[in-house]
Amino acid sequence: VIDAPAVCAEVLLDLPARRVDRRLAYRIPASLEPEVRVGSVVSVPLGSRTARGFVIAVGAPPPSVRPLREILAVAGPPLFSASMLGLARDVAEHTLSTLLEAVHCLAPPAAFRPRRPRPAPAVAALAANGAAPVRPGARQARILDVLRAQGAVPVDELLRNGGRPALRRLVARGVVVLRPAHIPGPPASVSPPAASPPPGSVPSPASAPPACAPPPAAAEPETCVWGGAGGRWPWIAEAVRAAVAGGGRALVIVPEIARVGAFARALAPEFARAVVTYHSGMTGAERQAAWARCAAQQAAVVIGTRSALFAPLRDVRLIAVDDEHDPAHQGDAAPRYHARDVAGRRARLDGARLVLASATPSVETYARVAANELACVRLAPETPRRVRLVDMRGERARGRYGLLAEPLVAAIRRHLRARGRVVLFVNRTGYARVLLCDECGAAVRCAACGVTMPYDAERRQVCCRLCGAAAPAPGTCPHCGGVRLRGLGPGTARVEEVVRRVFPALRVARLDRETAPAFSAVARDFEAGRLRLIVGTQILLRARDLRPSLVGVVDADLALHRPDFRGAERTLQQLRAVAALAAGVPEGEAIVQTRVPDHPAVRAVATGEDERAYRSELALRRALRYPPYAALARVVAAAAARDAAAGGAARVVAVARACGVEALGPAPGRESGRRGVFRFQCLLRAGDEAALRAAARAAVADAARAAAQLTVEINPQEFD
Numbered sequence: 059v060i061d062a063p064a065v066c067a068e069v070l071l072d073l074p075a076r077r078v079d080r081r082l083a084y085r086i087p088a089s090l091e092p093e094v095r096v097g098s099v100v101s102v103p104l105g106s107r108t109a110r111g112f113v114i115a116v117g118a119p120p121p122s123v124r125p126l127r128e129i130l131a132v133a134g135p136p137l138f139s140a141s142m143l144g145l146a147r148d149v150a151e152h153t154l155s156t157l158l159e160a161v162h163c164l165a166p167p168a169a170f171r172p173r174r175p176r177p178a179p180a181v182a183a184l185a186a187n188g189a190a191p192v193r194p195g196a197r198q199a200r201i202l203d204v205l206r207a208q209g210a211v212p213v214d215e216l217l218r219n220g221g222r223p224a225l226r227r228l229v230a231r232g233v234v235v236l237r238p239a240h241i242p243g244p245p246a247s248v249s250p251p252a253a254s255p256p257p258g259s260v261p262s263p264a265s266a267p268p269a270c271a272p273p274p275a276a277a278e279p280e281t282c283v284w285g286g287a288g289g290r291w292p293w294i295a296e297a298v299r300a301a302v303a304g305g306g307r308a309l310v311i312v313p314e315i316a317r318v319g320a321f322a323r324a325l326a327p328e329f330a331r332a333v334v335t336y337h338s339g340m341t342g343a344e345r346q347a348a349w350a351r352c353a354a355q356q357a358a359v360v361i362g363t364r365s366a367l368f369a370p371l372r373d374v375r376l377i378a379v380d381d382e383h384d385p386a387h388q389g390d391a392a393p394r395y396h397a398r399d400v401a402g403r404r405a406r407l408d409g410a411r412l413v414l415a416s417a418t419p420s421v422e423t424y425a426r427v428a429a430n431e432l433a434c435v436r437l438a439p440e441t442p443r444r445v446r447l448v449d450m451r452g453e454r455a456r457g458r459y460g461l462l463a464e465p466l467v468a469a470i471r472r473h474l475r476a477r478g479r480v481v482l483f484v485n486r487t488g489y490a491r492v493l494l495c496d497e498c499g500a501a502v503r504c505a506a507c508g509v510t511m512p513y514d515a516e517r518r519q520v521c522c523r524l525c526g527a528a529a530p531a532p533g534t535c536p537h538c539g540g541v542r543l544r545g546l547g548p549g550t551a552r553v554e555e556v557v558r559r560v561f562p563a564l565r566v567a568r569l570d571r572e573t574a575p576a577f578s579a580v581a582r583d584f585e586a587g588r589l590r591l592i593v594g595t596q597i598l599l600r601a602r603d604l605r606p607s608l609v610g611v612v613d614a615d616l617a618l619h620r621p622d623f624r625g626a627e628r629t630l631q632q633l634r635a636v637a638a639l640a641a642g643v644p645e646g647e648a649i650v651q652t653r654v655p656d657h658p659a660v661r662a663v664a665t666g667e668d669e670r671a672y673r674s675e676l677a678l679r680r681a682l683r684y685p686p687y688a689a690l691a692r693v694v695a696a697a698a699a700r701d702a703a704a705g706g707a708a709r710v711v712a713v714a715r716a717c718g719v720e721a722l723g724p725a726p727g728r729e730s731g732r733r734g735v736f737r738f739q740c741l742l743r744a745g746d747e748a749a750l751r752a753a754a755r756a757a758v759a760d761a762a763r764a765a766a767q768l769t770v771e772i773n774p775q776e777f778d
């Protein structure tokens with residue numbers, strides 16, 4: 059090291075346009091050498107101005123004919139470590155983001171605000187070979203006098219003597235040169251870390267017996283924990299305890315901000331101040347404070363949403379991702395990574411144990427369990443004592459077209475009479491308008507892709523979101539010939555109206571996006587028994603303490619008919635979560651209205667045959683070539699002109715096919731044309747992800763000068 063001093067730094071410029079990486083090499087002046095390392099924030103000359111950047115490598119200068127320019131200043135200690143930079147490189151590589159976009163994950167947003175590093179005060183001096191002007195102005199003359207008398211003078215001081223235009227003119231003529239004055243930084247701030255102190259209080263093993271699961275001590279490197287929250291959370295807590303007791307640290311990642319607090323409360327009594335929470339709902343200052351505690355290694359456990367995966371902790375021994383199936387684990391801003399994937403990469407990097415936990419694992423995770431690639435701990439499912447399916451086809455056959463079937467109405471009456479409380483669940487996620495047969499429950503599907511084709515009422519046609527195939531909307535059900543094709547499922551308001559008609563004396567509350575502000579008041583009234591019937595959407599799942607005695611699912615099939623190959627998977631996940639609201643309640647019951655009671659995903663909710671549903675889903679995915687049997691990427695081309703967007707997507711299809719990768723589409727995206735932006739999407743599919751990424755990269759390179767802007771999402775979670 060002493061023989062070959064590092065003299066050069068590779069700097070990733072932090073420019074506002076994050077879609078392109080600009081990396082430049084700079085010389086490290088001797089005075090800054092102790093301070094500059096990977097992760098340092100530096101200011102550097104760029105053309106005629108000063109730019110900010112991150113040091114991403116330090117080493118010997120690259121072979122270059124031109125002399126390198128010098129780093130001007132360093133702002134404080136490094137923002138990230140070399141190992142976290144490695145994680146960011148990995149994220150960029152796998153999500154096709156730029157390295158700059160990925161590096162922005164390595165610290166809270168406030169750390170990146172254009173708070174310039176202390177600019178190095180420049181000094182001015184006479185140029186060695188500059189010829190003084192023949193007739194300098196009075197101000198120029200004064201500046202020259204000062205420089206002749208004092209040699210190098212700080213620019214600030216010089217400006218008091220002459221003024222900026224005068225100095226600028228002298229510099230332009232080459233009479234005066236400006237150069238940075240080096241300011242030594244605080245070397246203590248970047249001293250290599252000492253051995254980490256034992257974080258937090260180490261709980262005695264006797265203080266908390268493992269709730270219901272085998273102790274995580276003899277740990278598999280990767281484990282799927284499959285079961286209801288009642289068993290899952292204590293299991294994770296026990297794994298956290300084991301990691302911390304061994305002198306390590308733990309990261310717990312949840313999909314929603316609302317879950318962070320609940321999990322932290324579950325762990326807080328033991329770990330007290332050693333628990334740090336981190337999510338985007340916190341203020342900038344709170345996030346920076348949390349990050350600083352991590353960087354100082356004062357946290358034993360970090361609980362947060364996916365951004366917490368980049369917490370600057372050392373000795374991470376456990377990374378747990380709860381509700382690993384939840385699509386909210388993947389964000390829609392670059393880099394578009396899934397928490398499960400990054401957790402896996404960080405676990406390998408840190409040598410930590412990875413735990414993927416869920417009541418209903420993703421099909422991808424189940425496939426790894428089935429193939430014995432992933433250890434699996436099965437815990438009890440969380441389900442009410444009784445789950446019943448009501449076949450709505452029977453109701454229709456009897457000429458009943460109401461939203462609530464007779465068995466559900468009877469059950470509501472029975473529970474209310476027994477002082478029970480009722481929740482009616484109305485699905486609003488699949489808000490694409492699908493054509494659904496009221497008689498047999500079938501939806502109009504694309505013959506090639508197997509997914510539902512949303513209905514465009516204006517054009518009176520159905521169109522596949524994946525491949526773009528379009529057809530006139532059928533007048534009768536292609537499946538059974540039925541004539542009652544509906545365009546939309548019932549909304550909460552409609553269900554509320556029906557309930558009021560059937561139970562006129564009852565107080566009814568509605569919980570959906572519109573009434574969300576009243577959420578906690580409604581939940582409190584319900585828990586206290588002042589209110590005994592709620593009609594609500596997915597928003598209900600935020601409250602785990604509602605504990606209704608009866609859960610009624612008004613239409614279980616809507617999730618099944620999303621224009622997305624994950625429809626069946628989402629159906630099982632959603633129905634389990636909704637039914638779980640009544641779990642643990644004495645006489646708890648769930649009633650699920652459906653037209654497809656034999657569908658494996660719907661059936662499993664009543665019978666508990668989840669494995670069967672997963673196996674049937676895997677067979678379908680294999681036949682139709684969807685993940686985990688293929689890698690997918692969605693590429694969206696957006697432009698202000700419809701033709702430019704459509705043309706951009708068509709080019710993507712052409713480029714991908716030229717790369718030997720299958721391309722479906724282009725198809726118009728949802729709400730294409732809204733607010734003056736047209737969107738067309740296509741779907742790339744390949745046997746392995748490397749081929750897929752190569753094709754997507756080629757498409758992005760091809761579109762660099764095109765009118766449409768491309769967005770790439772590898773392994774997209776939502777297609778709506």
Ligand SMILES: [Zn+2]
Pocket residue numbers: 495496497498499500535536537538539540
């Ligand atoms: Zn039909």
Ligand SMILES: [Zn+2]
Pocket residue numbers: 504505506507508522523524525526527
């Ligand atoms: Zn299709």
